[in-house]
Amino acid sequence: MQAQERSALPGLTTSVDAPPWAFRQPLVVRSALRRWRGMFGMVLGVGGALGLVMMLLFIAQGSTWIYVQDYVESGTDLYVVRHGGILIGQLPGDSPGTLRDARHRLAQVRAMPEVAAAVGLLSWQLERTREGPRRGQPSEMVAAVGIDGDPERIPNLVAMRAGRWLRRADEVVLGRKLARDKGLEVGSTLTLEGRRFTVVGIGRLRSGGFGGDGSVSLDYRALRDLADSGDVLNTLLVDAPDPAAAAARIVADLDSVDTWDRQRLIAAAQQANSSGFVFMGLISVVALFIAGVFVSSMLGRSVAERRLEFATLRAIGTPNRTILGLVLAEAFLITGLGGLVGAAIGTLLSLWTDSLYADLLGIDSLYRFDPALFAAVFAIALALGALASLLPVRTALRVEPAEVLREG
Amino acid sequence: MLELRDVTRVYRLGEVPVVALRGANLRVEPGEFVAVVGPSGSGKSTLLQILGCLDRPTSGEVILDGQPLERLSDAERTRLRLTQIGFVFQRFHLISTLTAAENVAMPMEALGVGPDERWRRARALLEQVGMGERLHFAPARLSGGQRQRVAIARAVANQPPVLLADEPTGALHSDDKAQVIGLFRRLN
Numbered sequence: 049m050q051a052q053e054r055s056a057l058p059g060l061t062t063s064v065d066a067p068p069w070a071f072r073q074p075l076v077v078r079s080a081l082r083r084w085r086g087m088f089g090m091v092l093g094v095g096g097a098l099g100l101v102m103m104l105l106f107i108a109q110g111s112t113w114i115y116v117q118d119y120v121e122s123g124t125d126l127y128v129v130r131h132g133g134i135l136i137g138q139l140p141g142d143s144p145g146t147l148r149d150a151r152h153r154l155a156q157v158r159a160m161p162e163v164a165a166a167v168g169l170l171s172w173q174l175e176r177t178r179e180g181p182r183r184g185q186p187s188e189m190v191a192a193v194g195i196d197g198d199p200e201r202i203p204n205l206v207a208m209r210a211g212r213w214l215r216r217a218d219e220v221v222l223g224r225k226l227a228r229d230k231g232l233e234v235g236s237t238l239t240l241e242g243r244r245f246t247v248v249g250i251g252r253l254r255s256g257g258f259g260g261d262g263s264v265s266l267d268y269r270a271l272r273d274l275a276d277s278g279d280v281l282n283t284l285l286v287d288a289p290d291p292a293a294a295a296a297r298i299v300a301d302l303d304s305v306d307t308w309d310r311q312r313l314i315a316a317a318q319q320a321n322s323s324g325f326v327f328m329g330l331i332s333v334v335a336l337f338i339a340g341v342f343v344s345s346m347l348g349r350s351v352a353e354r355r356l357e358f359a360t361l362r363a364i365g366t367p368n369r370t371i372l373g374l375v376l377a378e379a380f381l382i383t384g385l386g387g388l389v390g391a392a393i394g395t396l397l398s399l400w401t402d403s404l405y406a407d408l409l410g411i412d413s414l415y416r417f418d419p420a421l422f423a424a425v426f427a428i429a430l431a432l433g434a435l436a437s438l439l440p441v442r443t444a445l446r447v448e449p450a451e452v453l454r455e456g
Numbered sequence: 457m458l459e460l461r462d463v464t465r466v467y468r469l470g471e472v473p474v475v476a477l478r479g480a481n482l483r484v485e486p487g488e489f490v491a492v493v494g495p496s497g498s499g500k501s502t503l504l505q506i507l508g509c510l511d512r513p514t515s516g517e518v519i520l521d522g523q524p525l526e527r528l529s530d531a532e533r534t535r536l537r538l539t540q541i542g543f544v545f546q547r548f549h550l551i552s553t554l555t556a557a558e559n560v561a562m563p564m565e566a567l568g569v570g571p572d573e574r575w576r577r578a579r580a581l582l583e584q585v586g587m588g589e590r591l592h593f594a595p596a597r598l599s600g601g602q603r604q605r606v607a608i609a610r611a612v613a614n615q616p617p618v619l620l621a622d623e624p625t626g627a628l629h630s631d632d633k634a635q636v637i638g639l640f641r642r643l644n
């Protein structure tokens with residue numbers, strides 16, 4: 049049968065209104081948009097998996113940030129410890145160690161021309177003596193940090209929440225978590241090893257992570273008196289305009305010491321968290337694998353249901369690239385919307401986790417809006433879409449129109 | 457001119473060969489209106505699928521305007537179906553997620569016709585087949601006869617020289633059958 053060309057269809061001169069918006073869209077877009085109801089469950093499933101992945105990425109980022117935050121924000125350029133001492137522990141026995149003849153060494157460091165300021169730190173456990181109506185209750189141990197020198201000479205080393213930094217031997221500054229847990233505030237009295245101190249501030253030194261929020265800072269001499277520790281320090285914090293030159297001088301002039309600069313500390317913190325990264329990475333991979341299999345099987349089902357549609361399209365001469373586009377558009381719409389839902393779920397889960405962190409550790413919020421995290425989630429979503437559509441695309445392109453139309 | 461020369465088509469049902477066409481010959485001149493009749497299972501649909509480049513013969517030749525079709529690649533056969541052949545199926549096979557106008561415009565879109573021109577021609581074609589008032593109707597909202605008229609408009613959208621219809625009235629009521637046959641006569 050042959051239709052007359054052109055003249056067979058006279059009257060193609062009807063009024064020409066503008067086509068509706070949907071008509072102007074490519075077939076692949078129109079088809080995908082009109083099938084959104086069938087995709088709803090898949091979008092939620094993908095969104096849930098991506099939200100979980102986003103929260104895990106946030107936790108990985110946040111748990112590293114807990115360690116490195118101090119080193120990034122503090123103006124301390126070098127941390128001096130005993131030779132072999134470890135500032136960021138990965139094994140139970142890891143510690144900065146003890147610097148003997150400490151006051152002399154600290155004086156040596158301060159006198160170096162490469163050093164702008166230096167502060168010594170000693171960590172110890174002190175017994176808190178109960179007062180007032182609780183006098184009879186058992187005593188408790190409190191983590192204490194003795195500070196030799198004026199930490200306010202090192203930029204951004206002191207992080208105060210309330211009050212001021214200590215100036216006298218009978219004053220202390222409490223970490224925020226310690227103050228909250230013990231119900232103490234500026235102006236309270238704290239008795240350690242039988243000696244009374246006045247709380248003059250709530251805050252800490254940015255010298256080693258979140259632990260500072262749970263300890264009390266006091267004058268080094270006062271701590272030595274109470275602890276009978278002798279002339280020892282754990283760490284010297286150094287502000288140096290040229291950290292490399294200062295480190296070389298310190299190692300050369302002081303016996304048996306090591307220096308840690310900011311980069312080494314950050315690398316050690318990331319190393320310390322690497323096992324956590326691997327664990328969270330594994331959970332993420334499993335979640336994404338399940339989401340991928342879910343999307344792939346649902347797309348496969350969709351392609352099977354649309355077999356007649358693909359056969360018809362192929363029969364009327366629709367090129368393979370359009371068939372490919374129909375399946376890919378659906379896959380990318382599902383995973384793209386899944387990415388949006390995932391970003392929303394991930395943000396909510398991250399904020400919730402963050403509030404748990406903050407409550408547990410007595411720290412500020414670790415949550416920061418991170419465009420890279422959102423970009424990572426969308427990149428993962430699109431990669432998931434591409435991978436999940438491989439088999440369904442293959443099936444759609446292999447539809448034999450003659451066979452399907454004969455059956456249909 | 458469309459020609460079949462000694463065309464045989466054998467299917468395999470497991471190990472059993474089934475001969476759908478045996479030594480078929482046919483010659484259709486431009487402007488001819490040809491009806492192929494025969495009992496169910498006599499190979500009418502197979503014949504049309506071979507003529508329409510949907511299937512390949514086991515042996516024999518199919519020639520369109522002097523060009524043997526069996527040498528064409530899959531991509532070339534797809535292009536040929538888009539530009540030279542229009543199909544009308546017994547069960548219409550309209551795309552359920554598209555409107556009547558979009559179904560008609562689909563082959564034009566595959567050919568790269570712009571949206572304004574597609575819209576103008578789709579409207580005109582649907583008016584031509586008496587469906588001008590149902591441009592935005594989804595196939596589910598149309599009767600069988602209306603669907604077949606949309607399918608006919610789609611088949612001629614790219615103005616192909618060959619129009620193949622496989623039992624186009626087989627799924628229609630008698631009133632609709634007459635309308636559709638009338639439409640084919642008018643198109644021819």
